[in-house]
Amino acid sequence: MEKLAEEPLRRARLVAISVPMHTALRLGVRVAARVREIDPAAHVALFGLYAILNAEHLLAKHCDTVLGGESVDLLVELARTLERGEAPPRSATSVARPRQEPVPSRGGLPLIDRYARLEVGGETRLVASVEASRGCKHFCRHCPIVPVYRGKFVAVPREQVLADIGQQISAGAQHVTFADPDFLNGPTHALRIAREASARWPELTFDATVKIEHLLQHQDLLPELARCGLLFVTSAVESLNDEVLRALRKGHTAADVPLALRAVREAGIELRPTLLPYTPWTRLRDLPDLFDFAVAHDLVDAIDPVQYTLRLLLPPGSALLDGDEPRPWLRSFEPDGFGWNWQHEDQRVDALQRESAALVHSRAESDARETFALLRTLAGGGGRVPAPKRCIPRLTESWFC
Numbered sequence: 001m002e003k004l005a006e007e008p009l010r011r012a013r014l015v016a017i018s019v020p021m022h023t024a025l026r027l028g029v030r031v032a033a034r035v036r037e038i039d040p041a042a043h044v045a046l047f048g049l050y051a052i053l054n055a056e057h058l059l060a061k062h063c064d065t066v067l068g069g070e071s072v073d074l075l076v077e078l079a080r081t082l083e084r085g086e087a088p089p090r091s092a093t094s095v096a097r098p099r100q101e102p103v104p105s106r107g108g109l110p111l112i113d114r115y116a117r118l119e120v121g122g123e124t125r126l127v128a129s130v131e132a133s134r135g136c137k138h139f140c141r142h143c144p145i146v147p148v149y150r151g152k153f154v155a156v157p158r159e160q161v162l163a164d165i166g167q168q169i170s171a172g173a174q175h176v177t178f179a180d181p182d183f184l185n186g187p188t189h190a191l192r193i194a195r196e197a198s199a200r201w202p203e204l205t206f207d208a209t210v211k212i213e214h215l216l217q218h219q220d221l222l223p224e225l226a227r228c229g230l231l232f233v234t235s236a237v238e239s240l241n242d243e244v245l246r247a248l249r250k251g252h253t254a255a256d257v258p259l260a261l262r263a264v265r266e267a268g269i270e271l272r273p274t275l276l277p278y279t280p281w282t283r284l285r286d287l288p289d290l291f292d293f294a295v296a297h298d299l300v301d302a303i304d305p306v307q308y309t310l311r312l313l314l315p316p317g318s319a320l321l322d323g324d325e326p327r328p329w330l331r332s333f334e335p336d337g338f339g340w341n342w343q344h345e346d347q348r349v350d351a352l353q354r355e356s357a358a359l360v361h362s363r364a365e366s367d368a369r370e371t372f373a374l375l376r377t378l379a380g381g382g383g384r385v386p387a388p389k390r391c392i393p394r395l396t397e398s399w400f401c
């Protein structure tokens with residue numbers, strides 16, 4: 001978002017870098033290296049999901065402490081330990097509800113208009129981002145949350161969530177993205193927050209991430225969430241190949257996807273699927289199926305083109321590496337890539353992924369529908385892409401980790 005300000009780093013005794021996702025970790029280690037150049041005496045901590053997953057390598061090469069899971073209390077304790085001149089921990093993880101959870105201080109962050117915006121019905125709105133919960137009660141095998149939270153989730157106190165929304169509305173936000181891994185892990189908690197936010201700010205709209213399984217299980221809640229302002233739901237469809245979905249333990253089948261789509265649309269909400277098309281279990285013919293599904297269900301504008309190119313990440317500790325099932329696709333561990341390499345048994349699948357990713361990269365500023373058609377042709381599919389029947393709200397930044 002902005003250049004690294006070096007002056008504060010010269011005075012800092014503790015520099016804590018948030019690395020909740022893979023991309024953040026890649027950037028974070030570059031920041032850590034720069035901090036060490038500027039002030040070799042500063043204590044460098046990396047915190048967040050990807051810090052704890054890669055703890056061994058990070059401690060050996062990039063930082064002094066790694067913290068994971070519920071990091072707030074751990075960060076405060078680290079600062080106090082350093083203040084007292086005591087030896088700080090090398091690593092610590094917690095999934096316990098924090099003792100202290102103040103409303104986030106956003107004064108030091110870039111202004112809200114620097115972040116992704118909502119595009120809806122020809123207008124653009126500033127967007128607030130809050131978490132109503134962290135962690136997840138599910139065990140999808142490819143998910144980086146699972147090795148850290150192990151089926152637990154923590155609900156953020158309602159008043160704190162609402163106060164954080166309030167301060168971002170004061171800064172100009174008209175829409176809220178709930179950044180929870182899954183908004184309906186605690187449906188009562190989620191519904192109360194949505195009701196209260198809608199009562200306090202009737203014009204406010206929001207979006208949330210909800211898994212297909214929860215959309216079906218809690219479909220009776222969807223109409224009320226829509227009345228409270230829920231515009232769209234991001235949901236990890238991942239694949240339409242049941243073997244892939246079983247391998248990932250996603251908790252849904254391909255047949256559940258159109259049912260969830262219908263439930264969401266009947267409530268007046270739009271669905272924005274995310275995909276994981278490239279896994280060791282993917283068949284070449286899965287790709288044309290995905291494009292055909294998007295066309296058949298009027299989802300072409302609901303799926304960012306980059307989603308058709310995403311490849312499974314295997315961080316250390318991934319549940320996909322548990323057990324002794326054969327993994328002929330597994331290759332070496334690459335510490336600086338923060339994960340395991342894998343190779344599809346059918347080289348054409350890997351080749352298609354590389355070509356698709358390059359195509360999307362080269363067309364970042366191009367018309368998304370044209371990119372869709374080109375990707376579809378590349379994957380061996382084809383056919384007309386009909387004009388859209390619906391206007392699907394979107395954030396101006398594609399969502400992926």
Ligand code: SF4
Binds near residue numbers: 139144145236
């Ligand atoms: S439901 Fe989502 S957040 Fe929860 S384990 Fe599965 S992929 Fe992760």
